[in-house]
Amino acid sequence: MAKDEVMETGGGGDFAAKDYTDPPPAPLIDAAELASWSLYRAVIAEFIATLLFLYITVATVIGYKHQTDPAVNTAADAACGGVGVLGIAWAFGGMIFVLVYCTAGISGGHINPAVTFGLFLARKVSLVRALLYMVAQCLGAMCGVGLVKAFQSAYFVRYGGGANTLAAGYSKGTGLAAEIIGTFVLVYTVFSATDPKRSARDSHVPVLAPLPIGFAVFMVHLATIPITGTGINPARSLGAAVIYNKDKAWDDQRRSRPSTTSTSSGPAPSRPSAPSGATRNKLSSM
Template sequence: MTNIRGHINPAVTFGLFLARKVSLPRAIMFMVAQCLGAICGVALVKAFHKTYYETYGGGANELAHGYNKGTGLGAEIIGTFVVVYTVFSAIDPKRNARDSHVPVLAPLPIGFAVFMVHLATIPITGTGINPARSFGAAVVYNKEKAWDDQWIFWVGPFTGAAIAAFYHQFILRAGAVKALGSFRSSSTHV
């Protein structure tokens, strides 16, 4: 199990579950708490900033005009892949051991990845990449287009997280283990 703190995104939690870094009961509890926290957060914004809340549609994600559902889904998959892959890379214990001479705080690359994904996907979907955030806004706003494409903001992030978990765990790490094994065997024959 991993010593991750600050689970705020069900897609990241799902990726960590697939990589066996979080147990199923813990993953479910995290996801429920994340969704409840998002609902509470949006309710607070609505209570304290009603004018902005209404002006901006409650912060509910929706597909922008001119984009089809496939493009929106693709943006969410790719955006979430980038974020979840960055999380895996930033918390990888083998990376920390290998790069121990370079002090890196995990939040820095993760925050930068989130920022870059927002720049790329805000014009398309308003940037979901976090199903809890999208769900919380839809629950509290609960009108107009808040629910129309909600599935995109769950399927996309969970698919992107699954691809990132698979890629990191079974392709990159497996390749690194294989390369290390061949390096060790070649160095013993010298």
Template sequence: MEGKEEDVRLGANRFSERQPIGTAAQNQEKDYKEPPPAPLFEPAEFFSWSFYRAGIAEFMATFLFLYITVLTVMGVVKSTTKCSTVGIQGIAWAFGGMIFALVYCTAGISGGHINPAVTFGLLLARKLSLNRALFYMVMQCLGAICGAGVVKGFQKGLYQSNGGGANVVAAGYTKGDGLGAEIVGTFILVYTVFSATDAKRNARDSHVPILAPLPIGFAVFLVHLATIPITGTGINPARSLGAAVIYNKDHAWDDHWIFWVGPFIGAALAALYHQVVIRAIPFKNRT
């Protein structure tokens, strides 16, 4: 029996890296440094070059994102045969691959949001200030408009006749279907962003060479595979706005609210889920 008790004690200490589950985890000493919450409003940022540099990075990344992805969409829809283009799978790869590349390039400058819904979710989680979030969103939307505009400049008539890459709810689906697809799709994306960039994960999995942009880009790819037939896949209000502004047809604007409301709801739910369930924020004890 004594030998067995010793084995039990050794077994309990053998896997010290394992984290306790449930509320017990809240009482353990942290092996990582939790970044402090960002202030709601930080006027000093307006006098910092890094603030404007980050905004420029968001503009350029969203510009390149729309340029490549909308150009890919145009190449698919104008073709008379599916075999001569990359098809829906290629469109999904274009969106996911560009997000992977652009997040990798801009993460160290602006955080690599490239999406107002991602920015909104991180704002709710106190990862950045309100003034920075609004600045990012404006720059993202401007970059998206410019990116779609360059694509239209190649062949205006062809661009207008093939939908301009604008997001609309496809025939056979209701507006509720489109809204639901955008909410769930954005939830998956923003949830992946939170998980891939979590300080706690970085500490726990420091021995695993995880590249955060990879799961983010892969999440975008998978969501596009699922929802391109429903809405053309928005999950990014800047992407939807840029294509709608340049295309500028009535039917593109009829459903446009879905591509703002859906992503923002999905991002808010992802932020809530990550902070309350995944990170298990401790609640104050009532005495």
């Protein structure tokens, strides 16, 4: 294990050395971990946290679309109602802040398969823990969106189920690039906020870690909601797509441009009319 000394300047020009030891890399497969209750407790925490995250955020999105729907509300109410893009971004960022704070001591507060995968590549978590986390996160996301559909069944399908869509005017490559950059910002912030060397230097860093992570999610949503609706969380995108389904969440072009699809397919074929009485008599006599 590599050892690094952090030198600090004290009062009167004295130097005080504080030792810092890099944590050992997590084993790829740890058989003893499978027999530990702490692993399964952490998996349950990730499931519940992702469920709550998707429930609050998708419910916020559906509620906003309902409040600003001119077909339901008057033009004035639709223009002034709803939390807006700023409120939606804060719902995502605020929930991440709250849930990371609540689960950091249990599971590490990942709540995102992209974060879990990044920490696995950095050897911060084992392969077994990473796989269980990602399965729990995806299942939790589906259950969270399922609760929204159960509670807001009248509006869920009408307003797209909170599923990510590519906005008109953007190519798939642009949407992919926006998601890659947004996910990088989030994972980069997670690594910076949880750096053990910074924790050794400043004791307040671990306590404040959920704050920059939540703000990173908030800022990325402000930037990419107009492009893709902001995924940066595979569980969030998968959960909404699976529950919404109806052959829509899996095809961005069909969802974002339904008029183009209907126009290109041409008019629906007319239903053949039933034969007249004279025709029936003629056919029966043959």
